Amino acid sequence: MELFNDLLLGFSVALTPMNLAYGFLGVLLGTIIGVLPGLGPVATISILLPVTFALPAPAALIMLAGIYYGAQYGGSTTAILVNLPGESSSVVTAIDGYQMARKGQAGLALATAALCSFIAGTLATIVIAVAAPALAEVALDFGPADYFSLMLFGLVAAVILAHGSIVKAIGMILVGILLGTIGIDANTSVERFTFGIPSFGDGIDFAVIAMGMFGIGETISNLGGSEQSRTFVKEVKNLWPRWADIKRFIAPALRGTVLGGCLGLLPGGGPVLASFSTYALEKKLSKTPGEFGKGAIEGVAGPEAANNAAAQTAFIPMLTLGLPSSAVMALMIGALMMQGLSPGPQLMNQRPDLFWGLIASMWLGNLMLVILNLPLVGIWVKLLSVPYRMLYPAIMLFCCIGVYSIHNNALDVVLAAIFGGFGFLAKKLHCEPAPLLLGFILGPMIEETLRRALLISHGDPSVFVTRPISLSFLVLTFLLLIVLVAPMIRVTRQRAFEESTD
Amino acid sequence: MKACLSVTRRAVLSGVALAGAVLAAGLATALPASAQADYPNQPITLIVPFAPGGASDFAARLLQPRLSQILGQQIVVENRDGAAGNVGMDLAARAKPDGYTLFLGNVGTVSINPYIFSNLRVKPLQDFVPISIVADTPGLLIANPAFPPNNVKELVEYVKARPGQVNFASPGSGSVNRLEMEAFRREAGLDMIHVPYKGGAGPATADVMGGHVSLMFVTISSGINHVKGGRLKALGVSTKQRVPQLPDVPTMTEQGFPKSVSSSWQGVLAPAGTPQPIINKLHAAIVEAMKDPTIKERMGESGVIAVSSPTPADFKAYIEADAAKWSGVIKDIGVKAD
Numbered sequence: 001m002e003l004f005n006d007l008l009l010g011f012s013v014a015l016t017p018m019n020l021a022y023g024f025l026g027v028l029l030g031t032i033i034g035v036l037p038g039l040g041p042v043a044t045i046s047i048l049l050p051v052t053f054a055l056p057a058p059a060a061l062i063m064l065a066g067i068y069y070g071a072q073y074g075g076s077t078t079a080i081l082v083n084l085p086g087e088s089s090s091v092v093t094a095i096d097g098y099q100m101a102r103k104g105q106a107g108l109a110l111a112t113a114a115l116c117s118f119i120a121g122t123l124a125t126i127v128i129a130v131a132a133p134a135l136a137e138v139a140l141d142f143g144p145a146d147y148f149s150l151m152l153f154g155l156v157a158a159v160i161l162a163h164g165s166i167v168k169a170i171g172m173i174l175v176g177i178l179l180g181t182i183g184i185d186a187n188t189s190v191e192r193f194t195f196g197i198p199s200f201g202d203g204i205d206f207a208v209i210a211m212g213m214f215g216i217g218e219t220i221s222n223l224g225g226s227e228q229s230r231t232f233v234k235e236v237k238n239l240w241p242r243w244a245d246i247k248r249f250i251a252p253a254l255r256g257t258v259l260g261g262c263l264g265l266l267p268g269g270g271p272v273l274a275s276f277s278t279y280a281l282e283k284k285l286s287k288t289p290g291e292f293g294k295g296a297i298e299g300v301a302g303p304e305a306a307n308n309a310a311a312q313t314a315f316i317p318m319l320t321l322g323l324p325s326s327a328v329m330a331l332m333i334g335a336l337m338m339q340g341l342s343p344g345p346q347l348m349n350q351r352p353d354l355f356w357g358l359i360a361s362m363w364l365g366n367l368m369l370v371i372l373n374l375p376l377v378g379i380w381v382k383l384l385s386v387p388y389r390m391l392y393p394a395i396m397l398f399c400c401i402g403v404y405s406i407h408n409n410a411l412d413v414v415l416a417a418i419f420g421g422f423g424f425l426a427k428k429l430h431c432e433p434a435p436l437l438l439g440f441i442l443g444p445m446i447e448e449t450l451r452r453a454l455l456i457s458h459g460d461p462s463v464f465v466t467r468p469i470s471l472s473f474l475v476l477t478f479l480l481l482i483v484l485v486a487p488m489i490r491v492t493r494q495r496a497f498e499e500s501t502d
Numbered sequence: 503m504k505a506c507l508s509v510t511r512r513a514v515l516s517g518v519a520l521a522g523a524v525l526a527a528g529l530a531t532a533l534p535a536s537a538q539a540d541y542p543n544q545p546i547t548l549i550v551p552f553a554p555g556g557a558s559d560f561a562a563r564l565l566q567p568r569l570s571q572i573l574g575q576q577i578v579v580e581n582r583d584g585a586a587g588n589v590g591m592d593l594a595a596r597a598k599p600d601g602y603t604l605f606l607g608n609v610g611t612v613s614i615n616p617y618i619f620s621n622l623r624v625k626p627l628q629d630f631v632p633i634s635i636v637a638d639t640p641g642l643l644i645a646n647p648a649f650p651p652n653n654v655k656e657l658v659e660y661v662k663a664r665p666g667q668v669n670f671a672s673p674g675s676g677s678v679n680r681l682e683m684e685a686f687r688r689e690a691g692l693d694m695i696h697v698p699y700k701g702g703a704g705p706a707t708a709d710v711m712g713g714h715v716s717l718m719f720v721t722i723s724s725g726i727n728h729v730k731g732g733r734l735k736a737l738g739v740s741t742k743q744r745v746p747q748l749p750d751v752p753t754m755t756e757q758g759f760p761k762s763v764s765s766s767w768q769g770v771l772a773p774a775g776t777p778q779p780i781i782n783k784l785h786a787a788i789v790e791a792m793k794d795p796t797i798k799e800r801m802g803e804s805g806v807i808a809v810s811s812p813t814p815a816d817f818k819a820y821i822e823a824d825a826a827k828w829s830g831v832i833k834d835i836g837v838k839a840d
Binding site for chain 2: 046049050053139140141142143144184185186187188189191196198199200201202317321322323324327330331332333334335337338340342343344345346407408409448452455456458
């Protein structure tokens with residue numbers, strides 16, 4: 001009953017005309033800016049953060065949260081339409097979403113992404129309302145050793161992402177890990193591979209590599225193809241999901257919500273791991289894993305649900321403990337402090353209107369996004385019928401603007417161009433960019449947590465098997481390795497037999 | 503549509519400010535006296551070398567409205583983050599010294615980084631003219647509530663009985679919070695293991711809260727709410743007098759460590775070569791702005807002390823003393839990045 005009253009309070013705050021208007025403004029601005037390639041939620045919120053300083057606290061927070069979801073929606077739109085993931089979590093959406101678009105199912109892919117995000121958003125909001133404080137404690141239990149094992153699991157799962165050669169996927173993961181070592185080392189402050197350039201101190205930005213490998217690389221290789229392969233859409237069919245489509249994507253969406261909701265609680269790689277591991281899970285569960293990477297609707301539904309659920313549960317540590325679990329949440333805490341509020345355990349009791357108002361606005365924001373985005377689907381799809389000689393230069397231009405605006409740094413644009421060349425080369429060699437990006441994100445985290453866990457245990461490696469959470473993930477990693485390796489052994493044996501009977 | 507306007511304004515104004523700065527510089531060489539007399543006649547860019555949402559950004563955004571009002575020109579806060587603040591500092595140091603580009607320096611960029619990053623191009627003490635400090639952010643010694651010692655005296659006894667067994671966290675190897683702990687540890691003769699974190703105070707604080715690491719120094723604004731909420735306990739604060747927001751937390755000085763007085767300060771600096779009349783005008787404006795009750799109150803809520811330097815020379819002396827102190831600690835512990 002108390003929950004009901006709390007939610008009532010929340011909706012009474014979120015539904016005031018002003019807060020509703022700011023919520024809408026937030027999702028609208030978030031969507032518009034998020035559609036620009038390279039501008040993910042972090043960049044979008046940093047740009048728009050100062051705008052909210054003049055607003056009352058609930059309106060400010062509701063608007064920021066709106067920008068956050070909006071940017072995430074916008075990011076998947078470009079991932080699907082032109083293979084430009086705006087944020088790390090939409091890299092996975094690009095894999096199958098873009099292939100669907102090329103098959104003329106852009107509308108279906110966009111609608112699926114929007115609906116699955118809404119389902120996940122609704123369920124995650126309920127979870128936050130019911131269990132936020134309890135879940136925050138779980139997040140605190142994760143120590144560096146546990147993170148290490150979780151990230152290791154994620155890295156092994158990255159191999160499943162590849163739909164081609166496993167050796168090439170491993171190669172790309174390793175290149176990603178190497179790229180991830182660039183920057184100032186946290187333990188010693190030593191600069192690694194920075195060539196004395198201060199801008200390299202924090203490493204290369206994720207978006208720079210993603211833009212280059214996906215967007216620019218894709219554009220170059222399209223230009224190398226025949227006239228016909230350049231046209232994005234031959235005929236647009238199934239703009240809206242039919243009953244058969246809904247039946248196909250509902251189960252992946254629900255599984256994605258659960259997995260994403262759990263991983264979103266964890267700081268660092270939460271949402272990224274969520275979308276990657278959901279994709280891997282769906283591919284393993286699928287009766288037709290061969291379709292993945294060629295435009296499987298499950299490959300869009302699961303990851304989109306997962307990253308939205310994760311984006312939402314990432315609020316839990318911030319709201320209940322005042323701890324940022326991601327760069328976006330750190331920005332939210334900054335916004336609260338500018339409002340003269342103290343993010344922390346006492347926030348819920350001191351300002352229940354703010355806490356519950358934000359929770360109610362999460363759901364309203366998701367609802368607004370569906371209402372806003374479904375009619376836009378038709379417009380987005382029409383964009384694809386723009387002739388390539390106009391579309392490609394436009395994509396390039398927006399890539400450059402997006403990449404430049406992350407740090408206002410021209411070097412990033414040059415780097416994106418270099419990665420574009422590398423992306424083109426990789427595509428010609430049938431090496432996929434997604435495993436590289438996962439290696440790039442997880443590699444540094446694995447290094448960091450490994451060193452930290454060993455520092456804390458004073459060099460004793462048994463900490464990885466004596467902590468229950470860590471041990472569980474190590475066992476899972478081991479099982480996953482067996483699943484991965486077993487078919488290869490079978491194939492090799494088969495080949496050996498074939499050769500011997502010849 | 504006020505919101506929309508300010509969005510584009512950020513981008514447009516920085517362009518305008520740049521164009522303005524170039525124009526003003528051109529005029530300044532031709533008509534130096536009059537250009538300085540009607541300063542400022544263009545928006546002023548304040549470079550913050552960290553991302554929005556952090557302590558430096560917080561100070562800059564609080565200062566911005568009142569300072570704009572006093573100077574009669576818009577102050578544009580520009581976040582140029584990267585490489586522990588070195589990217590923004592480098593940019594500010596190379597800007598035209600005409601008073602239209604200012605730098606929000608802090609303890610890390612100005613007093614610590616030059617001694618950690620030996621290939622740093624900027625020499626803050628030579629490349630900038632200090633104007634005034636704006637925020638004095640004390641360090642807070644926090645610990646997990648289950649960690650047995652409840653004050654510094656107990657901590658010293660506890661660690662002495664367990665050499666090399668207690669871990670302390672920090673938000674980075676070259677962070678002021680790590681150096682605060684190293685300075686204290688050396689003075690007290692304690693053997694503890696350093697566990698550095700990345701990405702601000704958040705992840706490190708979370709691990710102290712979760713009990714994975716026992717204790718750490720944090721800037722007071724990152725720890726005060728957790729202490730008030732009972733998720734962490736505070737063993738000491740690095741100010742000379744107790745902080746009004748945490749009246750029960752004794753200072754390090756009170757507990758026998760008078761050398762443990764330190765601050766993660768923020769202050770405004772201008773590129774070297776900025777004309778003295780402009781420096782004086784900016785100094786007077788900042789002193790005036792820091793009297794604003796809203797700024798004092800907002801900073802006070804998170805334990806930060808709103809301050810200003812009596813003269814620019816005082817701020818210069820403060821920075822020199824601060825840099826000398828931290829470079830000594832850095833030399834002692836041997837952190838160096840070549």
